[in-house]
Amino acid sequence: MAFGAAVRVARLTQGIAQEELAAKAGIERSHMGKIERGEHMPTLALILRIAAGLKLSAAELVSAAERNLRAAAHDSDGH
Template sequence: MRQAEGVTARLAGRLAELRLERGWSLEELASRSGISRSTLSRLERGEISPTAALLGRLCSVYERTMSRLLAEVEAEPPEVVRARAQAVFSDEESGFVRRSVSPPHPGLRGEVVEATLRPGADISYDAPPVPGLEQHIWVLEGAVEITANGHTHTVEAGDCLRFRLWGASRFRCPGPGPARYAILVVLP
């Protein structure tokens, strides 16, 4: 069995805590999330790292943004978040890298995220972690195709897309190069 370290170990522990706080069995969580019981068990033991899609499903079930969940496993953030201290989540399978530039904080409703998608990357989320989540997506390099609430938009460098998310969403990088964008997330 592989030993989980650092953020992965703390994330595994927090995922187990969230399930237990709700009084759910692994079977109940599997039913709610659509993730197999065995995968959930391995995630909670830190034997595997979650993909962006799996983490997105769990965030939806637990009604948290991904940044908020990741912030819950980090120490209290300082007012100034140095680049070297910003938490980075990387999903090699999907080609998605997420940097928590300004992580969530109790008492604050907004956060800033930097995301990068490699060409051909395609990530879908079944539902927002919190219904009505407000997002402002500013593309810094390349282009990203974003589907939110049933509408698809191609957003290019310099463009900004803003919406409140009530349903499924999808982020796709049509290429030829990677897409890099900033997301301002505001809780309702």
């Protein structure tokens, strides 16, 4: 879910429709939706294609996902 949330935030920040990002990444829109909702864990190859579609490095996208994970862990600790 953390990776999907990072993709969604980056996509919305850039004003890109989900269908447009899916086309840029070369995947089905329904698959992109599953990734954004955390229902599908993308392969490294797919992460690279999504990052390219967002004009980001894979490292930037994964870093955003890591921040989401840390925030979720912090929230679940009750802090």
